[in-house]
Amino acid sequence: VKFNQVTIVGLGLIGGSLGMALKKRGVARRVIGFARRETTIRRAKAKGAVDDGCTGLCPEWLGESDLVVIATPPPSVPRLAREVARLTRHPFLLTDVAGTKGRIVREVEKILPPRIRFIGGHPMAGSERSGIGAADAALFEGAACILTPTARTDRKALARVSSLWRTVGGRIVRLSPFRHDALVAQISHLPHLAAAGLVLSVSPRAMALTGNGFSDATRIALGDPSMWADICLTNPKEISKALSRFVKEIKEFQECLRKGDRSSLRRKLQAAQMKRQKLIR
Amino acid sequence: VKFNQVTIVGLGLIGGSLGMALKKRGVARRVIGFARRETTIRRAKAKGAVDDGCTGLCPEWLGESDLVVIATPPPSVPRLAREVARLTRHPFLLTDVAGTKGRIVREVEKILPPRIRFIGGHPMAGSERSGIGAADAALFEGAACILTPTARTDRKALARVSSLWRTVGGRIVRLSPFRHDALVAQISHLPHLAAAGLVLSVSPRAMALTGNGFSDATRIALGDPSMWADICLTNPKEISKALSRFVKEIKEFQECLRKGDRSSLRRKLQAAQMKRQKLIR
Numbered sequence: 001v002k003f004n005q006v007t008i009v010g011l012g013l014i015g016g017s018l019g020m021a022l023k024k025r026g027v028a029r030r031v032i033g034f035a036r037r038e039t040t041i042r043r044a045k046a047k048g049a050v051d052d053g054c055t056g057l058c059p060e061w062l063g064e065s066d067l068v069v070i071a072t073p074p075p076s077v078p079r080l081a082r083e084v085a086r087l088t089r090h091p092f093l094l095t096d097v098a099g100t101k102g103r104i105v106r107e108v109e110k111i112l113p114p115r116i117r118f119i120g121g122h123p124m125a126g127s128e129r130s131g132i133g134a135a136d137a138a139l140f141e142g143a144a145c146i147l148t149p150t151a152r153t154d155r156k157a158l159a160r161v162s163s164l165w166r167t168v169g170g171r172i173v174r175l176s177p178f179r180h181d182a183l184v185a186q187i188s189h190l191p192h193l194a195a196a197g198l199v200l201s202v203s204p205r206a207m208a209l210t211g212n213g214f215s216d217a218t219r220i221a222l223g224d225p226s227m228w229a230d231i232c233l234t235n236p237k238e239i240s241k242a243l244s245r246f247v248k249e250i251k252e253f254q255e256c257l258r259k260g261d262r263s264s265l266r267r268k269l270q271a272a273q274m275k276r277q278k279l280i281r
Numbered sequence: 282v283k284f285n286q287v288t289i290v291g292l293g294l295i296g297g298s299l300g301m302a303l304k305k306r307g308v309a310r311r312v313i314g315f316a317r318r319e320t321t322i323r324r325a326k327a328k329g330a331v332d333d334g335c336t337g338l339c340p341e342w343l344g345e346s347d348l349v350v351i352a353t354p355p356p357s358v359p360r361l362a363r364e365v366a367r368l369t370r371h372p373f374l375l376t377d378v379a380g381t382k383g384r385i386v387r388e389v390e391k392i393l394p395p396r397i398r399f400i401g402g403h404p405m406a407g408s409e410r411s412g413i414g415a416a417d418a419a420l421f422e423g424a425a426c427i428l429t430p431t432a433r434t435d436r437k438a439l440a441r442v443s444s445l446w447r448t449v450g451g452r453i454v455r456l457s458p459f460r461h462d463a464l465v466a467q468i469s470h471l472p473h474l475a476a477a478g479l480v481l482s483v484s485p486r487a488m489a490l491t492g493n494g495f496s497d498a499t500r501i502a503l504g505d506p507s508m509w510a511d512i513c514l515t516n517p518k519e520i521s522k523a524l525s526r527f528v529k530e531i532k533e534f535q536e537c538l539r540k541g542d543r544s545s546l547r548r549k550l551q552a553a554q555m556k557r558q559k560l561i562r
Contacts, residue, residue: 143492146490187487191494197530200549203467206467207559211425216498225547229546233543247528258517262514265510268481275480276480277503
């Protein structure tokens with residue numbers, strides 16, 4: 001047992017899976033969950049994700065927690081951090097799981113009193129599914145779990161949050177909040193918008209002929225539209241840069257086609273193949 | 282038994298899988314394979330894809346065939362069709378499996394004598410793997426098999442080639458060669474170039490953080506670069522049109538980000554999600 005009581009605010013795919021993984025590995029003596037809807041808490045209990053839960057942020061439970069994890073959509077993280085801080089005078093560790101970090105970490109650090117030690121976090125373990133129904137104790141196994149310490153970060157707090165994610169199977173990667181946003185724009189936000197753009201650009205008649213290749217390439221476009229709109233709008237500059245670099249590559253392909261330049265086209269496709277092969281999967 | 286002897290020219294993923302499926306279902310009394318390398322023929326025999334094979338186009342075997350399938354890269358199809366026609370005076374059915382049809386069907390129809398009845402074909406059943414080693418008797422099950430008849434097409438020949446693909450599990454779709462190229466540019470060639478462009482635009486540091494979403498979205502970029510360069514350069518105009526429509530969608534996303542326009546962004550992501558959901562997989 002590493003934590004006495006862990007409180008998870010938001011019992012969606014990530015919050016629910018974290019609760020299940022913590023309970024399964026016996027990392028926390030007790031896991032408490034907050035969710036907006038009663039049914040979510042009932043389902044979280046049934047899946048073994050939490051020991052108990054409540055639809056309001058309960059001050060008693062917060063006061064007994066040594067770790068609070070905010071697992072709600074990115075735009076709500078600073079507001080919930082402020083509320084959690086207001087509701088208890090006890091010191092505790094605070095972390096989040098939002099898919100963008102620059103704005104959120106800056107705002108949360110501005111808000112919090114020193115007794116609350118905050119580490120921004122982002123377990124790279126989503127899927128196109130969402131909600132407590134998709135929660136899975138194995139979700140974080142082998143996943144990169146990014147933590148974003150800053151100059152204000154307490155080293156002991158960083159070590160404890162690192163151990164939290166390591167215990168549930170994550171590989172810890174430490175990045176500055178802004179470096180995080182630049183990298184994740186490329187490998188998560190850009191691919192999402194590219195997949196959505198692919199689907200939108202294809203005619204309905206053509207959709208009827210698609211096979212496994214198209215399905216795989218566009219699966220991420222199944223993700224929740226509201227969540228992705230929120231993620232994208234908290235990281236617009238880095239995503240826009242990544243989109244511009246991507247469009248440049250597409251236009252180079254177009255140029256190869258216009259010129260009938262087989263050797264350049266083949267060279268580019270081969271460079272992509274070799275770079276992709278390093279991922280194995 | 283529907284065919285006495287089927288000859289497959291080119292024993293790669295498609296040719297090899299077709300041979301295996303024909304043998305397995307007893308559709309052809311005998312399957313003959315031609316390949317450039319001796320080892321390919323040996324492996325095709327070992328996998329049960331062909332009864333016999335040869336590294337040169339053998340006139341005797343061609344003469345005994347009621348169906349010849351050219352399963353080589355697109356640019357070589359017209360040349361091989363001409364050679365096959367030159368080597369025997371017997372009538373037979375001829376089809377191919379090339380991923381583009383407009384140029385190829387036009388050229389092949391120009392070349393062939395009337396005794397050889399040709400139907401352009403394209404089983405939509407590739408994968409990022411290639412070669413006889415990846416051949417699989419189940420490859421065509423549930424796959425759209427596009428046939429591209431023209432004004433010159435013999436109706437009985439079309440029915441026989443349709444039954445060939447139906448027997449190995451394919452769903453027959455009939456399209457004109459040019460309509461084929463426009464649709465396939467959108468659902469196969471565009472996604473391939475988009476996946477390759479994604480991989481190329483991502484920094485090496487960011488690649489190290491990718492998860493399942495990125496892997497799925499870019500799997501098709503593992504495809505053989507020479508084959509894809511050939512495919513793209515036999516369909517440049519339609520692919521370029523598809524790329525332009527795609528880039529337009531990407532720029533609309535960029536515009537949403539620039540304006541901070543959450544409702545438009547969300548609406549577009551939701552339209553993509555709903556369109557993608559219809560594919561189920």
